[in-house]
Amino acid sequence: MESVDQNGAVLSSQLTVDNVDVEFLPLIYEIIRCVERDPHDTSQKARESQDTSQKILELQRKLDQARNQIRKLPGVEYSKEEQLQKLETLRKQLQLKKDLLLKYRHMCTFDIPKS
Template identity: 45%
Template sequence: MAANVAENELNFLPSIYEGIKSIEKDSHDMNQKLTDLKSQFQKARECVDKLPGVQYSKEEQLKRIDILRKQLISKQELLQKYRNLTNFDLET
């Protein structure tokens, strides 16, 4: 992820499982597990907020991708033209 979060920090299933297991045992333990899970969800929200481009709508993101693709194709074409020039053409 962009925020360099360890993969296991965003793995919610073990926390959910531990929370369900603790329901059978102790309500205090369950409250602690739920607090831990809420903390993990908050970290996930912060990571998502730091991702580049999330401030744009889907349409704006697609438009930006299209512009970048066109720029890439144009630059690839220019690079290919440059590679196809002979040494004589480069000197003039």
């Protein structure tokens, strides 16, 4: 179930890294192109300056949106040490479950007589 917030970002019940919008390069490229242009006409310079300012504000909004999305990712609230400890605990649980499955697989099966 997906919805769209006021910034146009897609929100789902479980946000993942793949859902975070981090496409900044096209905006940065446009800003650089605007800065590199050097019009000789003063009215054109003012318009170019306004366009550049608009693109910079758009980039700032996109960065803020990405920050907010990243803060909502599961596990971000934990420190690196806590994340590593949690990962190690999950690995131990996985190994224990694998061992149990292997043990049950090799257990003797009882033949139940059919009546």
